[in-house]
Amino acid sequence: MITETSWLIPLYPLIGALLTIPWSPGLIRRTGPRPAGYINIATTLMAFIHSLLAFHALWNRHSSPQFFFAPWLQVADLNLTIPLEVSAITLGAVILITGLNLLAQVYAIGYLEMDWGWGRFFAFMALFEAGMCALVLCNSLFFAYVLLEILTLGTYLLVGFWFNQSLVVTGARDAFLTKRVGDLILLMAVLAIYPLAHTWDFRELAAWAQTAEVEPTAMALIALGLVAGPMSKCAQFPLHLWLDEAMEGPLPSTILRNGVVVATGAWILVKLEPVLALSPVATTGAIVIGAVTALGATLIAIAQIDAKRVLSYLSSAYMGLVFIAVGAHQPEAALLLVLTYALAMAALVMGTGSIILSVITQDLTQMGGLGSRRPITGLTILVGTFGLVALPPLGGFWALLQLMTGLWTDHYGGLVVIVLAVNGLTAFSLARLFGLMFAGTPNQMTTRAPEPIWLMVMPMMVMVGLTLHLPLLLQTLGLLPAWAELNGDLALALTWVSLSGFGIGALLYIGRWGDRPDAIVPLRLRNLLAFDFYTPRLYRLSVVLGVDSLSRIADWLDRYLVDGLVNLVGVASLVSGEALKYNNSGRFQFYMLTISLCVVAIALFMTWQYLPGL
Amino acid sequence: MQLEYFLLLAAALFCIGIYGLVTSRNVIRVLMSIELMLNAVNLNLMAFANYLDPATATGQVFAVFVISIAAAEAAVGLAIVLSIYRNRDTVDMEQFNLLKW
Numbered sequence: 001m002i003t004e005t006s007w008l009i010p011l012y013p014l015i016g017a018l019l020t021i022p023w024s025p026g027l028i029r030r031t032g033p034r035p036a037g038y039i040n041i042a043t044t045l046m047a048f049i050h051s052l053l054a055f056h057a058l059w060n061r062h063s064s065p066q067f068f069f070a071p072w073l074q075v076a077d078l079n080l081t082i083p084l085e086v087s088a089i090t091l092g093a094v095i096l097i098t099g100l101n102l103l104a105q106v107y108a109i110g111y112l113e114m115d116w117g118w119g120r121f122f123a124f125m126a127l128f129e130a131g132m133c134a135l136v137l138c139n140s141l142f143f144a145y146v147l148l149e150i151l152t153l154g155t156y157l158l159v160g161f162w163f164n165q166s167l168v169v170t171g172a173r174d175a176f177l178t179k180r181v182g183d184l185i186l187l188m189a190v191l192a193i194y195p196l197a198h199t200w201d202f203r204e205l206a207a208w209a210q211t212a213e214v215e216p217t218a219m220a221l222i223a224l225g226l227v228a229g230p231m232s233k234c235a236q237f238p239l240h241l242w243l244d245e246a247m248e249g250p251l252p253s254t255i256l257r258n259g260v261v262v263a264t265g266a267w268i269l270v271k272l273e274p275v276l277a278l279s280p281v282a283t284t285g286a287i288v289i290g291a292v293t294a295l296g297a298t299l300i301a302i303a304q305i306d307a308k309r310v311l312s313y314l315s316s317a318y319m320g321l322v323f324i325a326v327g328a329h330q331p332e333a334a335l336l337l338v339l340t341y342a343l344a345m346a347a348l349v350m351g352t353g354s355i356i357l358s359v360i361t362q363d364l365t366q367m368g369g370l371g372s373r374r375p376i377t378g379l380t381i382l383v384g385t386f387g388l389v390a391l392p393p394l395g396g397f398w399a400l401l402q403l404m405t406g407l408w409t410d411h412y413g414g415l416v417v418i419v420l421a422v423n424g425l426t427a428f429s430l431a432r433l434f435g436l437m438f439a440g441t442p443n444q445m446t447t448r449a450p451e452p453i454w455l456m457v458m459p460m461m462v463m464v465g466l467t468l469h470l471p472l473l474l475q476t477l478g479l480l481p482a483w484a485e486l487n488g489d490l491a492l493a494l495t496w497v498s499l500s501g502f503g504i505g506a507l508l509y510i511g512r513w514g515d516r517p518d519a520i521v522p523l524r525l526r527n528l529l530a531f532d533f534y535t536p537r538l539y540r541l542s543v544v545l546g547v548d549s550l551s552r553i554a555d556w557l558d559r560y561l562v563d564g565l566v567n568l569v570g571v572a573s574l575v576s577g578e579a580l581k582y583n584n585s586g587r588f589q590f591y592m593l594t595i596s597l598c599v600v601a602i603a604l605f606m607t608w609q610y611l612p613g614l
Numbered sequence: 615m616q617l618e619y620f621l622l623l624a625a626a627l628f629c630i631g632i633y634g635l636v637t638s639r640n641v642i643r644v645l646m647s648i649e650l651m652l653n654a655v656n657l658n659l660m661a662f663a664n665y666l667d668p669a670t671a672t673g674q675v676f677a678v679f680v681i682s683i684a685a686a687e688a689a690v691g692l693a694i695v696l697s698i699y700r701n702r703d704t705v706d707m708e709q710f711n712l713l714k715w
Contacts, residue, residue: 588710589638
């Protein structure tokens, strides 16, 4: 019963979003915005409890996935039915989304204490929650695309929350446009796959892909289009700049975005894995994109001085690992990685936000010496770090190990090295983050930094607990990969790489071994990484420049050529009127002459054929 | 071959009349040119009546009408000239270009 009504889950936050509207500052002027937040927490809690109960019921009965169909639109021979899949995996994703959103919203009540825009903020958060729940429940590529677009709009609104800041406005613009480009290419592929498969249902697509014989070029193009959508959603190279700039948005939304929103693309990618498997070009493409992003983004994360941006590039990097996993045909490893990553990253972002709120600066070079006074936050960041990198027995270890084992057995030797390197570099960058924040002597900015109020501490601690309990949870659910299937040597290698990455980082930044560790690297390389391979300049010199000059040319053509042609007709008739009026000379004799000449002309014309010898 | 000569003479007279009508600066001379043209028409009418329709002489009746109408027209024309002359103190056609564009 509770399972059958799972399709209601996205409706709770949607109702919450609608109910917050009255508490916009323009409508209810007296009470302040706080009820908006409380209502949304209540609706999110309801959605969370509902999904938990549904999952419990489904799990106990060991029932197979259930599918529901809601008719939406039937036009001619196109029948658009919304298929919903209620299975352990979709309900698990819903639990993750609603749970994370619940924690982020409680966190936001503490974080946005001094803000008046709760109505807007909580409405957007609820819209996100509803969109993501609907996305994981819906089982159709077409409606997944619809929801992805709604989420793109949600990102625009949420990043542009404090819209009186100029960087927020440009960040929201880039986030919208970059994600939109990916969505549009995805739409092309979604439309192109229909004539081939005659369905958008993920299950039927998978079944079709088993036996499909499609022309390789067409399939490669379609599959690349299907990869391009998640590529922008997951902030992969070269569409990664938006996530960096999205860090201008309010921090509680960052918890959600870094944790789960970027994973929406990965979810679609995992669902489409059977289709992508049809085209080796596309899977290779996904692997290349993922590998380049993972390596590049971790290197960039090491060179950032903005605490939030360190985490945003690590988000890109881990989504790159998901791309590698999907490209190497390991959807289970990808899903496990998304789960472990989401919890650990949420803990990291929460801890960072807790620091930023009291230290005010986000500049890592101005932090330091917080270790003794911010133990809870320090613990959160440490646990998040260890949960993210491969350190047994925490979750990230199992996900990465499963991925690596799969890669090793499928003879992707190079990718194994890349995953190891990404893991080590991530460990290093997180050790640097932790060291710069908590070790050393207090700076001017950090001399007085108390722990935040319980509303922020509690979600952090719950996050820590979840991250720590994740392996047990996975074991109970039977999701932990069996030890026998895993490669012990790889496990050792992973652990050693994590430990040495973290150890070197700890030596340099926690032990403060050496005066300026970054001075080892040449300045040019440091700047290259710190400025994100100069991606903004790259965009401005390639796509933006092209589109801009094209639009300028088009504008010029419209303004001067098209308009000019039409105006020319008007001007010509005006001028001819002005010029021809001088025929009205006002002289009787001139009129007489005109008449005479006309008569002669007409007479000549009429008698032309009778005139001899002409 | 007699008719053509009459017609050619009348046409020449008509053209002389038009030339005078278009080029004269004096209003009186314009009226005189108009008379010349009307007389050319009369010559035509008489020639045609004589050579093509000698029995009924309709052309001659026409000519009588034209002469009487021309007289009336010349009278009214001269009246107009006089009234213009009273206002503007000139009979120069070049001065009468007030109703232009």
